[in-house]
Amino acid sequence: MRLPPPPFMSPLARFVLLAALAPLGSGQDECCLYFGYGGNVAVKEPVLPTPDAALTVECWFRSSARLRNPVHLVSRWSESAKEEDRGSFFLGLTGTNRVGFGLRDAEGKEAILRAGGTWLDGDWHHAAGTWNGTVLVVYLDGKEVGRKEVTEFGPLYPSQRPLLLGPVNSPRARKPIVFDGYLGGVAVHDTTLSAEDLAGSMNRKPRESEAGCLAHYPLRANSPQDSATDESRGGNHGQLSPELAHVGWVHTRGWEERGEAGPGFDLFSYDLGNVVSKDGRRILVSHEDEESIGVLWQDGRSQVISITWIDASLRSHTTHALTAAEDGMLAAGTTDADGNIYYLVIQKAPRERPEDFEVAATLHKAAHEGRPLAERTLDVSKSGLNIFSFSSHVLSAGNMRHSKGVLGLILPRTMHRSSDGLRHQGAIALTFSAKDLSQFSHLGQTSGHSKANFLTVSAKGSFLGLDLGDNYPRGVHLHEITKGARSSRLVYTFKTAHSTRPRNDSPVYDEISGDSTTFYKWSNDNGVYTELGGLIEDKKAYTIIFATDQSSDGRVLDNSRAFRGCPDARNLAFVSVVKNFQRAPSGSEISDALMANLPRKPKAETGGYYDFGGRWRKQRVVGVHWLTHYGEGEGAHAPQLLPQDDGTTLLLWEKTGQDASLRAMVIDPNGDVITPEFALPFSLHLNRQDRVLRMEGRTYLLASDRKGSAPCVFFLTDES
Incomplete structure (x- = not known):
């Protein structure tokens, strides 16, 4: 049974409803023009x-917003x-829920017909106007x-104006007319199509060879582009205005899926x-006072560091180069x-490195237009920040935030x-x-x-951090960082791969050996079998979301399942941690006191592993809630959290294995599922560890195409 769409819905609400109704793996990987x-x-x-x-x-069009002005x-x-x-003709909409079709003849006389209809429901509709001379x-x-019927009218004015798809505006218009909707499937014919012909247009697009079709613009693309293809025999392609080319292409369902899949x-x-x-x-960064979003980035080839700001109207952008050493990362x-702008640049160490060489690390401050304001050289010596080298790999990158005049930083490095x-x-x-870049505190590892x-x-303005470590203790670490202090607890831990070679007469690990593989009681496992998602703050708890390996029997500490190529499912999960987590016991045996909303008799998993020296390290996991339940060979990867205005959170992740696709679900602050998992009708490469920003009714994230080669700022909006 198809649920009827509500008459007025925000884009996010349409997003949730449609996707919830869509079968997994359905849809087309195309964009339409907004x-x-x-x-x-x-x-x-x-x-x-x-x-x-x-x-x-x-043409086809879609809108759920009542128009303030007539729009062509x-x-x-x-x-x-x-x-x-x-000019000579237009097809458009009025602010009174009508479709308008107008003509102008060679004498300047106008014939305009406006007819009622129902289209303010957020779904796709097909509009057409015909003229047979009378x-x-x-x-x-x-x-x-x-x-x-029109008498003493025609022929039409022999116009040489361009054909425009979308609103018409004067170049000097102070408040340009916009169309809060989508447009596509535009076609122009030199014949008068019948009602039967137009009913057929509801189920197919004009064919290239169709008699009388002089222009056909689907306005569809697999990725953003600055031209509109004419698929008729005329081949007269259109050019998108700069603002439309930058922000007009939207991942959405086309008119082929109207009605059946929601609005x-x-x-x-x-x-x-x-x-x-x-x-x-x-x-991803923001300029809150200007309500604009930006990208701080480094060119992988030239090594130039720049800031690109997108203005609040999303009509244009500007890029400014920033000061940095040529060999800095x-x-x-x-x-x-x-x-x-605050940014840390660390020198790339040369391949042939002298024994006494030290990398340079410089903290910079610049105005929003890139003008240098301050810089400070950091002490990288062993007695200082102990930085021997730094990796540019995204998962080895640092994270920095600003709060109340303080900069917080988590920085991985080789010592x-x-x-x-x-x-x-x-x-x-x-x-x-943040004022002069002087160091307040070194708060340890x-x-x-x-x-x-x-x-x-x-x-309350403190910094909250997550760190995924493979060393003692292994697992997901939660940190609260203030100007001069850090509180930390391990909130989740995982399995450990053990060596298949003896070391220092280490005994055989009989409990996990078998199937022609012998393991020994020591380990040096650099695997973490987990990917960080993020953190949701509630009044009483922090909900920490991640993806992690889970064996077919539901265990996460099964060391027999820790090996290269293990087919165990990687599922989305979360733990809810009390806000005063500092009071709970620390260590790898995670305490019930650390978790919020546990039942009286919580189900815990216990285990452990043998460390590098052969010592047994106990582990305990409790309070894990599973959001997905995949089978062997399937996995959730690169989870990202998109907070919404109503307090819910949209989760995005990439699913691999059977029915691989981009997936999503909606949860409330407690982690309860509001909208179950659904497949998205397009493909994206989610950038792991990139932050998500929410500002002025929009939630922004950085992502790229499936090949990871076309960076875009994506966003959802709460606006009606």
């Missing part, structure tokens, strides 16, 4: 019907009396809704594919409410050689003054062998 942020498509020299010929104009969808028209060539007819969804699916994007490099670090960065002769890797927590980290700001 005109709500301005712009149109111009065909400069269109091939259109001659002035004395018949005319049919048709397809036109060769001008309202300006000062222009000599004022009669105008308007159709909506294949049915005639209005007819008007729509909207994931907007601002295309930065020709601006931001296709490789190198990218960090962007390690972390953030902004404050004024748009000031100088220790007493055991090795250079170990680990992450540290630091705080700095957040985890050993840090494999990923996450940093955000709590409701």
